[in-house]
């Protein structure tokens with residue numbers, strides 16, 4: 001399978017090179033030239049497979065020309081062996097035809113573990129084979145960072161630098177990153193917001209001259225298509241459990257960088273009968289404004305109770321636009337240039353296509369707290385603030401009561417005790433055993449100005 005850039009000017013690459021390249025040289029994102037398609041009979045035959053077996057079926061066509069089947073199998077097995085629940089992605093029913101898909105059973109308690117445990121092992125496998133060392137640079141609003149560190153820290157072939165927005169992630173999220181004291185792990189608290197971190201990251205890919213000449217940058221954010229690929233699997237897993245392909249299923253997805261819901265969109269293109277894809281946002285609602293009213297203007301990013309979704313420039317939206325604009329790379333280049341200076345208006349045809357694929361909803365902090373309280377009252381199930389936004393969006397926007405709606409539970413409530421305690425009068429939700437001493441561990445991170453020269457000097461000094 002070949003992968004092409006959304007801006008049309010970078011060379012097409014195979015899977016292994018896509019994994020190592022990150023951002024395309026024209027500033028675009030890599031996507032498969034064409035997607036694998038699964039028939040209803042094939043999907044039907046997957047009923048009863050374990051998560052790992054299903055992951056193999058779904059991922060195989062994306063990697064087939066770069067990896068032996070046995071190698072893929074063992075990477076998958078290793079990646080999900082650290083999950084705390086045997087089902088890997090268990091589902092809990094919270095209402096009539098309403099389900100929560102718990103994607104927080106991995107080592108760092110967020111959905112990021114699904115792709116980043118796999119990507120860490122995959123990188124180690126590729127780098128050993130090539131006898132190559134790389135520098136990983138990542139931007140995080142709180143969850144990608146710890147999952148990437150956990151996935152990559154054991155590899156001798158990587159140095160990892162993670163930028164998080166200073167004082168804008170929860171204490172648990174920060175400590176999950178900054179208490180990993182290892183020679184190859186470096187945490188930067190950037191004086192800015194997540195968009196600043198992601199801008200810094202993309203600019204660093206464009207000019208890598210600050211690195212030693214034998215090193216290159218690798219992305220662990222959803223820029224890296226391997227992340228999206230691994231996230232497609234849980235859509236198949238949950239839909240099959242609820243009766244697909246003989247029954248349609250809808251999804252409500254708490255959304256920020258648009259990677260998770262984009263994986264759902266791809267699952268649908270690959271043959272999964274998905275009825276609705278609901279984009280749920282917090283008050284940083286550019287995606288909701290765009291989908292509901294063609295208003296894709298940037299506003300000031302606010303710090304919310306769902307900090308992982310405090311994102312204004314949603315990287316993966318570009319991948320969707322590429323499809324909606326008939327894969328015209330120069331149209332995407334122009335649009336993205338316009339967006340840099342403030343906003344973008346989509347054509348009527350594109351808006352029609354967008355609205356035929358996605359619905360949307362937005363909640364502010366007060367509403368988020370109310371939902372956590374309501375659902376706890378109804379079921380004693382404790383939602384994290386991101387999942388609460390998704391669940392409420394599912395309740396408000398679902399087209400009918402007969403189609404099951406799956407709400408992606410993207411994080412464990414213990415990552416956001418302040419938000420949870422605003423809603424429910426209970427003791428702090430406990431962290432799982434392996435993290436019970438998190439607040440006693442030593443922390444190490446460096447606060448840096450939002451200045452690319454300073455960040456690059458810090459990285460080159462540390463290498």
Ligand SMILES: Cc1ncc(COP(=O)(O)O)c(C=O)c1O
Nearest residue numbers: 143255256257258259260308410
């Ligand atoms: C807990 C949580 N929920 C939701 C999101 C949004 O996911 P995405 O960025 O893939 O849209 C994130 C960040 O990515 C997150 O960490």
Ligand SMILES: N[C@@H](CCOP(=O)(O)O)C(=O)O
Nearest residue numbers: 140141142143144221222257
């Ligand atoms: N919410 C994310 C933001 C980065 O998203 P990614 O999917 O591109 O890694 C985070 O927790 O860091």
